[in-house]
Amino acid sequence: MGTIMELKNVNKIYGTQIQTQVLYDISLNFEAGSFNSIIGQSGSGKSTLLNIMGTLDRPTTGDVLIKGVNVNEMTDNELADIRNILIGFVFQFHYLLPEFTAIENVLMPYRIRNQKVTKEVRSKAEEYMELVGLSQVRNNPSSKMSGGQQQRTAIARALINNPSLILADEPTGNLDSDSTENIYELMRDINQKLGTTFIIITHDRRIAEKADRIVEIKDGRINLDLTK
């Protein structure tokens, strides 16, 4: 299937006067279509790693290659396009736009690139809302939904542009175990049906063990890299 995401000797240092190194010389490859989990204690640098993979943050040194193209060589607009088309984000906090309804939030990444919402896209959005079990509340303002509903809306939003890669940072961190179970089932399902690559940060070892590959980060270094 080929490599979708490649990290080469990535270092990340925060601060200028007091320097804190968060990542040490990380090199990782992720295969297209794989389902990966990243585990590690809080403060281990895993969120930073994910943000760097998602082009939201830049490494201090080292290279990030997405589908073989070096992110360092891209313009701001090209990075924006990559985030919009190739990558879907699910963050620990839902990050929905409170001014819009649930389904409008789901459609937002599509509307960023396209003038008009076609019928097909609208029905696809409704299908995803159905998939995450929210078809009943799809027209509610996003600020008036429960935490679980918001998080599931965010997952539907990450899917709308059919990205090749979904980066999720503790997507179920705020959810009860039933919801958590459902959402992982859902992501696994999408991974198998659409061939979407998943890189998921999680605390939950039970969930992590269901992934094809587990990468453990400890103090900014790879402590364990296990492929089933």
Add this chain to the structure above:
Amino acid sequence: MRLGFHIAVRFLKSNVGQTILIIMGIAIGVSVQIFIGSLIQGLQKSLIEKTIGDSAHITILPGEDEEEIEDYDVLYKKILGADERIESISFAADYPAFFELDDESKSVLVRGFDLKKADKIYDFSQRMVEGEFPDDPDEVMVGVGLRDEFHLKKGDMITLLTNSGNVDEFMITGFFDLKVASVNKTWVITTLKVSENLFGLDRTLTSIEIQLQEDHVFEADEVSKKLAGIIGRKFKTEDWKGQNEQLLSGLQGQSISSIMIQVFVLISVVLGIASVLAITVIQKSRQIGILKAMGIRNKSASFIFISEGLLLGIFGAIMGIALGLGLAYSFTKFAVNADGTPVVALYISNEFILLSGLIAVASSVAAALIPAVRSSRLNPIDIIRNN
């Protein structure tokens, strides 16, 4: 573009109170601008109307070495075709004389007019307070000042004595009021024919008076110069601007202060919008960060705030125009003279209102540029990392 606009609408709707406050701020600025502008323009118009509305804008007089204007038919034709801004032309044969009644006498100015033509300049038909125009060879009309001084009545007979010793009797056909005391006291108006007979003249004039179209009043000096070139050196021309320099500098001072007021109002409106929109960027930085994480381009993110400025400007301008016109209307209704006419007739100019509105919209957009630039610099990771 469309998405940016849509997001802007949602942002504005999500905080209705704040949006209304900004719109009110713009509206008040625009309304003050329209009100003051209309007031000053109205003041100037009425002042000019009062000063020169009923008098000659350009006067043609005999040249340096000439006594009178002869052969005025030829001259009239020349003037007629000289410039299309000329509205009306009137002939005058003016000579000083003594007005005598019983034992009293007073020096007056006998003005012989072609009354039909002169009416277009002096508006006599509106200014008659009693009686009618003189018509027969022995008729005159006088001003209300003279009437009051000598207790004259319509139909009274008066005597006029010229410098050369001619004496003639005339009947008063009416009284006029040109709203200028010295004119009302000293002018005796009659026909050209009567004036010529009285002073022993034959088809000569002392002046030709010209009024320009209303919109071109301020071009009197220019037209006057042009006329001087056409009619030659046997004549000289005078225009109202040359003779009212103080009025003109007063008007100019007024215009400048009016523009100053408008500029400062505008600046405060722009600063108001810019500061509120700058706050909006901070309020909405989370949303902008999310949109950027989802791949919105910097330009589109900036367009959200430009759209906000545009929308606020448009609504503010519309409300401001309504408010300004309402203010102007109530001013003309409540600030009135004893006779019910407004103290100052406001001049409502569509172009001025449109311009004020457009300036408000343009400056709102300009004010939105600062937050727009700030939003494009916003880095999504700061939002995502700090939640």
